[in-house]
Amino acid sequence: MTEFRLTRELTCSPERAWTMLTDPIQMNRWSTAAIALRALGAGDRPDAVGTLRTVTLPGGRVRLKEVVERVEFARSFSYRVYDGGPALLDHSGTQEIVPTASGCTLTWTVRMRLVIGPATPVIARTVRRQVAESLDLLAELTPPESAVAPAATPRTIRLLPPLREEASRILDGQRAIAERLAASNDPKQWFARVYAYVTEEMIAACDRGVLDRPDWVLTLIPRFDAFYTRNLDAYERGEECEPMWQRAWSTCERRDERRPHRPVMAGLMSGVAAHIDADLPRAIAQVHRDRFADCDLREFLPDYLRLAPVFTAASDRLLGDLPRSHTPWWTGVAARVHPQVRDALIARRGYDVARHRMAAFASAVADSCDGRAAEPR
Known part of the structure; x- marks a missing residue:
């Protein structure tokens, strides 16, 4: 498994950063990969657990199908690629937002593993460069209005x-x-x-x-x-x-x-x-x-x-x-x-x-x- 982590300072509130990071419409303003919403998640939201997205990498030949796995509104967002083709064994990411005096800090951690082990760090370097370019674009944009927090729902795990x-x-x-x-x-x-x-x-x-x-x-x-x-x-x-x-x-x-x-x-x-x-x-x-x-x-x-x-x-x-x-x-x-x-x-x-x-x-x-x-x- 290869992992990399990138951090950017954003001059907006965590709530407004959340909208930029999780709404596919807003994501396409800054992402070098094209993002398409395939299915809304819980509560008919694009930023909820169970949301399905397709990510088309630059060049258009590689498509990754993602599922949103864990969400803590305006704080943490985790996704995983459940179908990235036969060569990709594992690819997941977590975006963490921490408020600061001037806005917030975004930390994006990506983990990946390929069938051919030695190829993993090579591909990871390319992905890291693309994510870094995307984050540079994100930091320059004016974010939209804040997303509305999801309604709280009960979580009772049976014995x-x-x-x-x-x-x-x-x-x-x-x-x-x-x-x-x-x-x-x-x-x-x-x-x-x-x-x-x-x-x-x-x-x-x-x-x-x-x-x-x-x-x-x-x-x-x-x-x-x-x-x-x-x-x-x-x-x-x-x-x-x-x-x-x-x-x-x-x-x-x-x-x-x-x-x-x-x-x-x-x-x-x-x-x-x-x-x-x-x-x-x-x-x-x-x-x-x-x-x-x-x-x-x-x-x-x-x-x-x-x-x-x-x-x-x-x-x-x-x-x-x-x-x-x-x-x-x-x-x-x-x-x-x-x-x-x-x-x-x-x-x-x-x-x-x-x-x-x-x-x-x-x-x-x-x-x-x-x-x-x-x-x-």
């Missing part, structure tokens, strides 16, 4: 031990399903395993303390499981289940004696699609309506994006479980490529997990604003 215990119980049940299917050599076992791995990775993320609202994530797990187990039970009894799960389970059961890895991969993709496209939007909307209605759903978007790696981790664990006959030919090559690069290549030719996850969250936000939970599409 974690009971939620963690319930999530663990759900995980035990999912493992039991995978073991039962494996015992009868049922090919649905492979998706059942990866589903349990996803749950395990979500719980691990909560345990590592990398999430702002682990209570929200732990509350989601039983909702996901209810859709998953209900549809599996219906399918195994020969009853009608939801269309995407019908397609997923029937695809999982296909066999190809000559190329056994093909139905396995097809089944995994169908199952992931059912989980993300059918279950995610309604589970998120229902949990918000039932348990977190005192919050703006967009406040949870940073945590939702932080969970993106769980799908890669679960898939890698499953590839380690598959017998050699069921392992795709490309896994040997993929093992030599960074998972982020591999995922980008797979997304171009198959199911784009990142894009569909963003669409699922947007759908949940729309449904929660309408006061209803999404039904499967």
Whole structure:
């Protein structure tokens, strides 16, 4: 990880500096990179948690998609790049404003890391120069009127031990399903395993303390499981289940004696699609309506994006479980490529997990604003 920090003295109040730093319209007055607002954050604000922006670097070839992660009005503003292309592993920034007798001091800290480690400090020097040029322009501008501070909202984190215990119980049940299917050599076992791995990775993320609202994530797990187990039970009894799960389970059961890895991969993709496209939007909307209605759903978007790696981790664990006959030919090559690069290549030719996850969250936000939970599409 490479980090740099730049400081400028501004002859305006912290509130007016805040407007210049967080409003994309004002940012384009001084930023050498073009800033585009993609989605408003909590409270329909451009300076709130959950705001999405696209930053196009000078030259126009590199676009970074950012999410606003933490906000303390007129004092601190933090963002992270959640999609910067396969070569960028991490890029985040924090802008801190401190009042002074003549105005305020702005300190901008940027952290970044690339897949190719030695390239990180080289690229960081270029980014540092561009940020410095932008700040020089900022210091010369007359700021607009101050932004209005956001209204205070309650922040009550639910007790974690009971939620963690319930999530663990759900995980035990999912493992039991995978073991039962494996015992009868049922090919649905492979998706059942990866589903349990996803749950395990979500719980691990909560345990590592990398999430702002682990209570929200732990509350989601039983909702996901209810859709998953209900549809599996219906399918195994020969009853009608939801269309995407019908397609997923029937695809999982296909066999190809000559190329056994093909139905396995097809089944995994169908199952992931059912989980993300059918279950995610309604589970998120229902949990918000039932348990977190005192919050703006967009406040949870940073945590939702932080969970993106769980799908890669679960898939890698499953590839380690598959017998050699069921392992795709490309896994040997993929093992030599960074998972982020591999995922980008797979997304171009198959199911784009990142894009569909963003669409699922947007759908949940729309449904929660309408006061209803999404039904499967």
